[in-house]
Amino acid sequence: MTNTYGRFALVRTGQAVVVVLLAYILTFLVISVLPGDAITNSLRDPQHGLSEADIQRIVAYYGLDQPVLVQLVLSLGRFLTGQLGFSLQSNLPVAQLVGDALPSTLTLAFTAFVIALVFAVAIAYGAHYAPGRWAGVLRSIPSFFLSVPNFVIGLVLIELFAFRLHSFTTTDPNSAAATLFAAITLAIPVSAPLAEVLLASLDHESRQDYAQVARSRGLTEAALFARHLVKPSALPSVAMIALIVGELLGGSVITETIFGRDGIGTVVQKAVTGEDQPVLQAVVAISAVVFVAVNLAADLLTPLLDPRVKINETVDA
Amino acid sequence: MPTPRNEALLTVAGLNVAYGRNNVVHNVGFSLDRGGSLALIGESGSGKSTIAKAILRLLPSGSSAGGSVRFDGTEVLAVPERQFRPLRGRKLGFIPQDPGSALNPVRTIGAQAQEAAALLGPAGADERREAVLRVFGQVGLPDPRRVYDSYPHQLSGGMLQRVLIALTVLPRPALVVADEPTSALDVTVQKLILDMLADLRQELDISLLLITHDLAIAAERTDSLVVLKDGAVQESGSSREVFAAPATEYSRSLQADVPALNPDRYRSQRTASSALTEPAAPQIEVAGVTKRFRTGKKFFLALDKVSFTVERGRTHALVGESGSGKTTAVRLLLGLDQPDDGGILVGGQPTAGLSRAALRDVRRHLQLVYQNPFTSLDPSWRVGRIIREPLDRFQVGHKAGRAALVVEALEAVGLPAETLRRRPAELSGGQRQRVAIARALVVRPDVVVLDEPTSALDVSVQAGILELLARLQRGLGLTYLFVSHDLALVRQVADTVSVLRRGQVVEQGTVDQVFSRPEHPYTQALLAAIPGAGPVQQPVKAAS
Numbered sequence: 001m002t003n004t005y006g007r008f009a010l011v012r013t014g015q016a017v018v019v020v021l022l023a024y025i026l027t028f029l030v031i032s033v034l035p036g037d038a039i040t041n042s043l044r045d046p047q048h049g050l051s052e053a054d055i056q057r058i059v060a061y062y063g064l065d066q067p068v069l070v071q072l073v074l075s076l077g078r079f080l081t082g083q084l085g086f087s088l089q090s091n092l093p094v095a096q097l098v099g100d101a102l103p104s105t106l107t108l109a110f111t112a113f114v115i116a117l118v119f120a121v122a123i124a125y126g127a128h129y130a131p132g133r134w135a136g137v138l139r140s141i142p143s144f145f146l147s148v149p150n151f152v153i154g155l156v157l158i159e160l161f162a163f164r165l166h167s168f169t170t171t172d173p174n175s176a177a178a179t180l181f182a183a184i185t186l187a188i189p190v191s192a193p194l195a196e197v198l199l200a201s202l203d204h205e206s207r208q209d210y211a212q213v214a215r216s217r218g219l220t221e222a223a224l225f226a227r228h229l230v231k232p233s234a235l236p237s238v239a240m241i242a243l244i245v246g247e248l249l250g251g252s253v254i255t256e257t258i259f260g261r262d263g264i265g266t267v268v269q270k271a272v273t274g275e276d277q278p279v280l281q282a283v284v285a286i287s288a289v290v291f292v293a294v295n296l297a298a299d300l301l302t303p304l305l306d307p308r309v310k311i312n313e314t315v316d317a
Numbered sequence: 318m319p320t321p322r323n324e325a326l327l328t329v330a331g332l333n334v335a336y337g338r339n340n341v342v343h344n345v346g347f348s349l350d351r352g353g354s355l356a357l358i359g360e361s362g363s364g365k366s367t368i369a370k371a372i373l374r375l376l377p378s379g380s381s382a383g384g385s386v387r388f389d390g391t392e393v394l395a396v397p398e399r400q401f402r403p404l405r406g407r408k409l410g411f412i413p414q415d416p417g418s419a420l421n422p423v424r425t426i427g428a429q430a431q432e433a434a435a436l437l438g439p440a441g442a443d444e445r446r447e448a449v450l451r452v453f454g455q456v457g458l459p460d461p462r463r464v465y466d467s468y469p470h471q472l473s474g475g476m477l478q479r480v481l482i483a484l485t486v487l488p489r490p491a492l493v494v495a496d497e498p499t500s501a502l503d504v505t506v507q508k509l510i511l512d513m514l515a516d517l518r519q520e521l522d523i524s525l526l527l528i529t530h531d532l533a534i535a536a537e538r539t540d541s542l543v544v545l546k547d548g549a550v551q552e553s554g555s556s557r558e559v560f561a562a563p564a565t566e567y568s569r570s571l572q573a574d575v576p577a578l579n580p581d582r583y584r585s586q587r588t589a590s591s592a593l594t595e596p597a598a599p600q601i602e603v604a605g606v607t608k609r610f611r612t613g614k615k616f617f618l619a620l621d622k623v624s625f626t627v628e629r630g631r632t633h634a635l636v637g638e639s640g641s642g643k644t645t646a647v648r649l650l651l652g653l654d655q656p657d658d659g660g661i662l663v664g665g666q667p668t669a670g671l672s673r674a675a676l677r678d679v680r681r682h683l684q685l686v687y688q689n690p691f692t693s694l695d696p697s698w699r700v701g702r703i704i705r706e707p708l709d710r711f712q713v714g715h716k717a718g719r720a721a722l723v724v725e726a727l728e729a730v731g732l733p734a735e736t737l738r739r740r741p742a743e744l745s746g747g748q749r750q751r752v753a754i755a756r757a758l759v760v761r762p763d764v765v766v767l768d769e770p771t772s773a774l775d776v777s778v779q780a781g782i783l784e785l786l787a788r789l790q791r792g793l794g795l796t797y798l799f800v801s802h803d804l805a806l807v808r809q810v811a812d813t814v815s816v817l818r819r820g821q822v823v824e825q826g827t828v829d830q831v832f833s834r835p836e837h838p839y840t841q842a843l844l845a846a847i848p849g850a851g852p853v854q855q856p857v858k859a860a861s
Contacts, residue, residue: 207377209414209419210418210419212411212413212419213413213420214421214429215405216373216375216405216406216409216410217432217436217484218402218403218404218405218406218407220402227424227432228424231423232421232422305423306422306423307423308422308468308470
């Protein structure tokens, strides 16, 4: 088992690295075929106030006077050695820009992830075990959560908790309380599909013969849930993790704007409006790494959770 | 408190069960003495499993039970769950139908066995483990330690059912409710499991409530039986008496439909084909066929120099248990897989190594009826389209002509013309299998491969399908390859038979030869395992 698993993990990790590289190359090509030479155009913008010598230096650094493929190799080589280039707008290293913004976004996304998980488990557990009418109410919550747009939730929470109840102030968006409410805003739509999948598999598993057999041995419903149902019910959700992370990253851009937080969202927004190619390229590359890493984690986790998954087949597939 | 010895262990009286407003069990009553055994018999929809669930208090939410179920001094339907829970497992055990789904797939056998062992009372995890390993040995599981550490998917169905029986009898319950405990198992395994269960019952003084659709098993394994139909009791009494002289029409038809009891049932319908005494031209010739599969680095020999011949208009049976190579043989015959060695001729034409177009031509004369009519018909298509599909594929005639052929095929299988507009979900299992047969016949094939065509059906429905197949064979001169694990069924429908075991033909000949003078020990074991092969002569196992 361990030997096979090690090989499987190695192959999967290798595949993940290939995916990241392809994503990087694709982004580079897409940005470079955009009409006009984005970098030189923005360099020649008088607002930058760059001298001709500065421009020459930057052109030489990115290899802009050379064919696209040479630029790609140059850029890829730097990416692999951890150099992300310099912002065209602020002249700061991209690594520093992203590095400053990342902790705020990661805090928000991670808090939101935990909250979404708690919400989803609570809704699924409640809806499955609540008697009669309450079950109906709880079962309708996920579709309600999904149908309310993220920014509406954010505005309602700010109105209610910041302006009426004074639980937090909007002037200090990085305080713990403000972060919590921003995370709740982000978590609500994310928790909905998770709750639905969890509930559906909990309903399914609790009807299985093995659950009946366990009941016939006198297990209480709580013991049945904890010992038998949690693990198989969680399996489909593990496969959803990548989807959730995507929603968290996308949603954090909007949430950061509503709550006035500085994060990756703000960096992306500025980079897009300012056609800041090195920053865009870096953010896409980092997102790809996050996505692929989370997917990889889900893939590596599944055989450990589910003994029925045959590793051989997974590698061949 | 336990009941005195003279009171029945389980008394069911006036039991009614409803799912929503739909009443599925009507005023059912019976009683089971301490140490005794009783069978609830009926077909799907008879309410037998619902009654079992009511006794175990495992009815799904949304159902309601009325009447009385008295078990060992406790009114099961009335007491709160808190008072009933101590009885679960300790006094009232449950063996479910499908061992493959009755254990949690993501936990080890040992982890689940610990739960059953915990019912014995306070003891350390190690002592419980010892108790589990002991009982695993008792039910004949080889290498109990390995089983303990395994996950369910690593064991065979027969081993899993042994595990479940072991865990059920471990706390020595007074009553075990077994819901079709062997219907998912091969016939030889079924016999071993039922024998083992009978021994354990005697040893541990356990009463048995057996739920089954098989009258022969009930007669062989229980003292008394209750025949159910549509949720109501048809008749009840001692197994031996009911079996020997059924009082009601329904019980008589149930008995008549047991293949083992009526080996010559379809003889009259089949006389035309069997009466051909001079050898007919061979329609299927399989010669020295070998097929290997690769699993990892090892090769697995699925078929080992298998040969058989089927004459035109006859029925040849391929008999064997799971893993015997039956399915591989069918796939090779249909040209879905290529043999590694040997040759297959159907109607004088090879099915291996053909171009797609040539294979299509062969397939038109070579049709298949699948085992499970619940999955072999596209649920979104109407019956008319399902039956017409092969005509469209093979471009038979013009459009109006095809519609006429579809109606003709539908009539031939005994379905009303209105069925054309139905979808599979609106049909019963037997009707679906008739549609599948019509689909196979509509292109006028010469050879039909019947892959366990009745194993998913009730015994009375099975009889109707077999009758139909016999009639069609005589009328159309069809050649059948009948694949089955059920020897009793084979004796009813086949002319010649090949017994497969681990990819080899161990015995071959006419049905009369093989059944009256089996030579290979494996064939003898298969024949001995047929339930009801002679239950009236055999003394019914007395209650301990």
